[in-house]
Amino acid sequence: MEIRTGTRAFITGASRGIGRALAVELASRGAILGLAARSTDELQELAATLPGTHHVLECDVADEAAVRTAVDRFVELAGGIDLLVANAGITHYGPFRDQPLEHAKRMTEINWYGTLYTVHHGLPHMLDAAQGHIVVISSGAALRSFPWAAVYGATKAAQRMFAEALRHELSGTGVSLTTVYPGEIATSLHDHEKDTMPDWYRGGPDAAPASELAKRIVRSVERDDRSLTFPPLVRALGILHNLSPKVSDRLLRALRGGTAAPRRD
Template sequence: MSCFEGKVAVITGAAAGIGRALAVELARRGARLSLLDHDADGLEEVTHRCEAIGAQVLAQVVDVTDWSDVQAAAAATTSALGGVDSVFAAAGIIHRGRLLDSDVADIERVMSVNWRGLMYTVKAHLPAVVSSRAGRIVTFSSAFGLLATPRYSAYNSSKFAVRGFSESLRQELTSTQVSVTCVFPGGVRTSIVRNGLFAAGEHRDAVIRGFEKRVARTDPEEAAAIVLKGAERRRARVFVGNDARLVAILARLAGGHYQDAVPAVGRFLGRVRRQLRRP
């Protein structure tokens, strides 16, 4: 019997990627679902799929960056489903580009969705989760929340913030039976880069091809299974993919020295690619 059977799970970013895969897998495990996303069409599609499995689903089109919107969604979930046992704050957006070339609005958008939206989601649902006595909060950082890289300063900032938020909250809740699990995905086959924000001068198509061919190694369904296993065991950290585990080891062993090594490796690989393209 799954620990999620008959329990209420809230998922943001439920219309696509890991959020969608979590919704489907939790439906299979007998959970009752509150699915939140700004994408109405994608949300409708995943709702129908979960209902076909037999799950009770409350679908809400929500802007996670709007505190009033998130509060209303939390109230609706509690009213319709009788409470909240688990929260999976999976909504996210990525941005690539040098700070000099980046639009401030894009940077603010990334921070607003990835950190503020996650914090709003957790805060709005936390009273109900605490009342459930054995609840679970699952947040989503990234391998970029363990080790920073050039051209991803906005995304790095948001994911480091999620990591700090999650670790602080886990300590705050030690007097309760609520656990906080922070997830660090590596490259997962989702549309996050294809739907991402890019600064001026970035080669969008090339970045997307590179991510989808060389980086995105883990299927969303496999990622969801790893996340749920970690949440069930109430682990503080869950690494999705061998690449995320490797980054965690590198960050721990290299300390601050990686900040000099990563740009040097990037320059070397750039030279190799240019050489290979020459006739």
């Protein structure tokens, strides 16, 4: 699908990070945006700096009724959806045995149910129009899950398997789907836990820029790519892990230290 002037794009988690960078990239191509998140002040401020007309939609993606309302409102305002981006997400890193169940549930509700609700309510509009594209922002953690990110990785794997099946189901409908597997990207994702991140983590302000990922997402949508991995090392890790988890563990220990794969059996 070509992104051009008038392309109607609904993005969850548009207030910061990857969603915001994608909004900037799409607006520079003339897209009309539905900017969805909980922080409406940040969305208003973003909308005011972007070229074109955009719609701020307050929405907690863990709340199914709120997602339905936001999607329907955007369709009412823009006349339809061409591009639907399920991006909103959170993390709580830490050893599972110490993790409050509330954190695990919240990640599940936002990362996985939020994606489910977004696609459930957005897809019929695209199927009715027999055209459109869905982008699911999963994670490299769906290709190889890491210690201290057991539940986070599980939510990202749920997105992966959902998206993989759905892309096939949608063949012939005019609607397609790209799954995105980012590695460590410089966003606010871990700001609330930056002092307690695991030793193997190398992200932070010097990680890969969200603006570069946003450009690649747009390119992948235009090429109808099945998936996008960025930075490229994530793809290599995914392939290696499928071939031999033991070998990928060894590589991760070499690259990230022993905490990345402490068990050697």
